[in-house]
Amino acid sequence: MNPNEATGSGQAPFESLQATALALLAQAEGFLTSFLRPWNFYQIGIALIVFLIAQVLAHYLAPMMRDWMRRREGWPTWRMRILIVLQRRLRMIFFVILIWHVIGVMQQVTWPSRSYLLTIVAQLASAWLGIALATRLIRNPALRTLLRYGAWAWVTISILGLGDEVQALLDSVAIDLGGARLSLWLSLQAVVLLIALIAMARFLAGASAASIRRNENISPSMQVLAVKFLQVVLYGAAFFMALKLVGVDLTGLAVLSGAIGVGLGFGLQKVVSNLVSGVIILLDKSIKPGDVISLGDTFGWINALGARYVSITTRDGKEYLIPNEDLITGQVVNWSHSNDFVRLDIYFGTAYGDDPHKVRRIAIEAAQSVTRVLSEKPPVCHIVGFGDSSVDYILRFWIRDPTGGLTNIRGNVYLALWDAFQEHGISIPFPQREVRMLNEAPSRALD
Template structure:
């Protein structure tokens, strides 16, 4: 680590800070108004603790009775209930500070004002930090802001800033200090929170825009996320003092190496962008890819989530959807034609069989009667039956194909039973060539 020769050494600064802390402690322990203010603050803390004990149960019961409130209000009530003691202390300290300012000298209420200011800052930070969803990041941000608020209220920020600025390491012309790292961290944390809030707001607005297709909505959401979080990363790097223009050549060489190593990842990313642009596949479509049949739940940057009828969720790489043959059952429309084959006995009138089969198909709920009604055709004369094909249309392939075929077969069975139409089965005649009775009937050779 290097330090500026003109600035005092780290050891000297630490000793100076310890000396100021010792002087501050002696000042508080000396009898007088400073000590009285400390006792007042301690009394307010005890009073706030007693108030929390007396009212915590009532506040909890009142919170539980708030049925039908939005979730964000209920979360706010929970946070308030957890910080009742701090809220009571803030209210009490400001009230005491206001009274003391009126009845005595301002210097005799100075410490009470500092305590009230600190408590208020801690309370505000505790509520504002809830905007950060990541627990670890929220904890670091909360403690960092609390420490800064404490140093600011005690007027120790200049000394701490000087100390943090002196602790640094040198890399060529680049000097990175603990102060710059701390500033970069706080800046990135704040920008990340803002980016997340803006992304959520943009996502809600884009998803409710009916003028855009589902695939274009996903593409716009991804573009907003990449732009906002890209700004956060670049801003954090610049806050540390790095010159991004000097990294252009190095980043280009690194990019070539990474490109070979992450060829599949890049291919999936590009394929995902192509899918979003040409709108060949969008959320809600019913597709078949190999043995996978289901509907698209979401489009990701690397894969597509396909949910099947049995509840399984397949993550199919975007590249497979570009290079493989995909059946999109709902690309232009959701009309799907299904065929089922059956046979009827030769003794049954084929005209009647066709009419009964069509009416049976129409009786099933999901089968369309208009604009494409069911049709039935003779496809051949088999060994044991006349062969037929029944064709019908549906508009909800996502609800399953096997179940609708099964329902149509059941309807055919019931209709054939009601109209005396038999469904034959193959019959075979078996002869035993070595039957003794037949051998006895054969004439003798001669």
């Protein structure tokens, strides 16, 4: 290639940017020249007067409106939120209403050119007010601020008639990536479309998730799986649609994503394993939110099933985040997998002098007197052995609410046994040792 041609091709974007900037400066100069006219200053003064009137009206009417809203008891929350938004924008609302009335009057009594600048101010104020009210529907503060200022800039450029020039200026700032040309204008389009599509996907995902959670025919684990799958599909579709709409070739992206996938497969094996394990847990319904499980020394109930971990809350208020892989590969005790019935065993012993038949009857009655012990599955008591100093028994009973705790119900049953045995004169033996002190051995005879 000719060096001069290479130099010329390298200077082409700079020359295009310079030409666009000069065109914008020329248009701005022409606007300022036409702006410096007597009737334009009159219009600026009228706009300032209207703004002061709107400020005074908002200053006096805003407190009255606030007091009126406080007296509205029983109104829906959404209606009060709308009123609060309007109350905070009273000044701009009054300004927009007054400026359009002033323009209407001026168009009737004078030439249209005498209200041209006021019309631009009214259009800008109306657009800014509409954008400010519309973006209040977005809950994310960062996203709301970004969309608000972006929309204000776009509307201002459109009303001032600078759209083509600004687009040409942004398009002239570009870099070449292989065979693709990435300009600032293309990047802004991609960002705006991506934000809009992601916001739409988030709204659809939230609405669909609420409908899925209200469906009682779907199990809790399948509800979580359906919500996660729907979120992945919607967000992925929003991302690829945004790239497609701005003209990005997805063929190269597919090759790049394949290479990235291979690298992630080696570097993030544990993460991928936890993700796959989470999907398996949701599909086989082995655990679900609300189940009471034991994993090693951890005992508690499941709060939520995440993509990478399961949240378990114990009786002492601690929240454990257990990786999904541990729940697949380890031994998990699910106390409420197929039903909520849980059988508990406690062991005790009585003296050999107590009647075993009477002890069994008293132990069963004592267990039945505890509130959480089920009567439809009555307790049973059996002799399990004859110990060194006691007759050993096992008392078995059932409960239906393992989330209420296991240690406390065992303690209540033990306390009921103690009271019943004290009442009926049954003794609970304990090991006893007798120590005998033998006389000292006689002294050895002297040699």
